[in-house]
Amino acid sequence: MSLPTPQYRLQAIRAHDVYEPAEDTFLLIDAIEKDIKEIRSREPQLVLEIGCGSGVVSTFVNQALGGNVTSMATDLNPHALDVTLETAKLNDIKIDVVRTDLFAGLENLVGKVDVLLFNPPYVPTEEEPSTNIELTYAGGRTGRSTLDRLLPRVPELLSPRGVFYLVALHSNDIPSLLKEHSDRMTASVSMERRCGIEHLYILKFVMKEKKLNNDCITAPLACPE
Amino acid sequence: MKLFVHNFMSSRFLKNVTVGYPLELTVKQFEEKDIEFDRENTIVMLDKVQYEALLVAAAAVNQADRIPSEQPAKYDELSDDQLKQFHHILMNIDVVDGELICPETKTVFPIRDGIPNMLKVDAEK
Numbered sequence: 313m314s315l316p317t318p319q320y321r322l323q324a325i326r327a328h329d330v331y332e333p334a335e336d337t338f339l340l341i342d343a344i345e346k347d348i349k350e351i352r353s354r355e356p357q358l359v360l361e362i363g364c365g366s367g368v369v370s371t372f373v374n375q376a377l378g379g380n381v382t383s384m385a386t387d388l389n390p391h392a393l394d395v396t397l398e399t400a401k402l403n404d405i406k407i408d409v410v411r412t413d414l415f416a417g418l419e420n421l422v423g424k425v426d427v428l429l430f431n432p433p434y435v436p437t438e439e440e441p442s443t444n445i446e447l448t449y450a451g452g453r454t455g456r457s458t459l460d461r462l463l464p465r466v467p468e469l470l471s472p473r474g475v476f477y478l479v480a481l482h483s484n485d486i487p488s489l490l491k492e493h494s495d496r497m498t499a500s501v502s503m504e505r506r507c508g509i510e511h512l513y514i515l516k517f518v519m520k521e522k523k524l525n526n527d528c529i530t531a532p533l534a535c536p537e
Numbered sequence: 538m539k540l541f542v543h544n545f546m547s548s549r550f551l552k553n554v555t556v557g558y559p560l561e562l563t564v565k566q567f568e569e570k571d572i573e574f575d576r577e578n579t580i581v582m583l584d585k586v587q588y589e590a591l592l593v594a595a596a597a598v599n600q601a602d603r604i605p606s607e608q609p610a611k612y613d614e615l616s617d618d619q620l621k622q623f624h625h626i627l628m629n630i631d632v633v634d635g636e637l638i639c640p641e642t643k644t645v646f647p648i649r650d651g652i653p654n655m656l657k658v659d660a661e662k
Contacts, residue, residue, distance in 0.1 A: 355581075357578060357581040357582060357585070358582075358585060380575060380578055382541070382578075382582065382628075384542065384545075388656070390652070390654075393652050394650075394652075397651070397652075406572070408538060408539050408541075408542050409652055410538075410542065410546075410652070410653050410655055411652055411653065411654040411655060411656060412654075412655035412656060413656065413657075416550045416655060416656075416657065417546055417547065417548065417550060417646070417655030418545050418546060418547075418655070419547050419549050419550065420544065420545040420546065420547050420558065420587065421545045424545070424585045
């Protein structure tokens with residue numbers, strides 16, 4: 313069974329320098345659709361998308377999870393938030409949006425996000441971005457300048473049953489991304505696709521179940537709380 | 538901005554702020570929606586919520602009397618009617634126009650057209 317792609321208004325997106333749904337957007341949607349049973353089995357309640365752009369991905373996830381989840385989304389660009397609300401409305405779902413950088417000001421979400429979505433500006437560029445539209449794709453020299461600000465904080469943000477989907481380019485160094493947080497999260501390539509000059513990846517990170525430490529196993533009575 | 542969002546917000550990211558929580562909330566305009574109630578979802582959501590901050594949010598729209606002033610010991614022992622009151626506060630109240638205020642520095646983060654703006658550069662202008 314194929315889940316429908318959300319409706320959206322291209323006109324509004326193009327008029328306001330909001331990132332237009334493209335191959336990367338649809339690959340992320342495809343990856344979520346492929347995993348949807350597994351995601352549902354985690355019984356997610358809170359979904360957060362960082363850098364929601366047109367809101368198409370957040371809308372898709374909300375619908376794919378049966379509308380029972382609470383969806384939040386952030387973006388720096390106020391027009392992206394307007395368009396996200398419009399996309400949500402067009403598809404008869406609810407998304408709560410906050411204008412901020414990454415999740416600044418939402419630190420109390422730490423440990424509570426069940427599904428985290430991030431399609432960062434990943435294109436390697438000579439200069440750091442300055443305009444709204446550059447901010448949607450320009451990732452600095454490695455293409456990872458925005459991602460590298462979020463990545464260290466992902467494990468703390470996720471709930472114990474949390475899952476994180478990330479869009480990346482081959483040139484962002486996929487092996488190093490997969491190794492990031494390997495002590496706390498299990499990482500895998502969910503999907504990859506060549507689209508013209510871009511070799512796109514969807515990486516999936518899942519929180520590892522907390523293990524008892526060795527002291528507890530050998531001497532359970534002496535184990536501190 | 539639904540009231541549950543307030544529960545996850547803080548101004549700790551500002552310079553010289555140590556706790557920054559809960560944010561003070563001033564509501565100039567809000568709408569009451571009719572989002573479908575689901576018992577399990579409400580309980581899961583309440584488990585993620587900090588109770589003192591929830592009381593602050595409920596008081597900001599003069600509806601603190603809908604919920605107990607002390608946190609219930611177990612949410613899953615509440616009746617549907619009680620949980621519906623929580624659901625109303627968390628999900629049905631949509632702040633259209635208002636302000637979020639840092640409790641320490643009094644920095645103002647505006648809510649316009651239902652969208653809170655937590656950008657530091659805007660707030661510090």
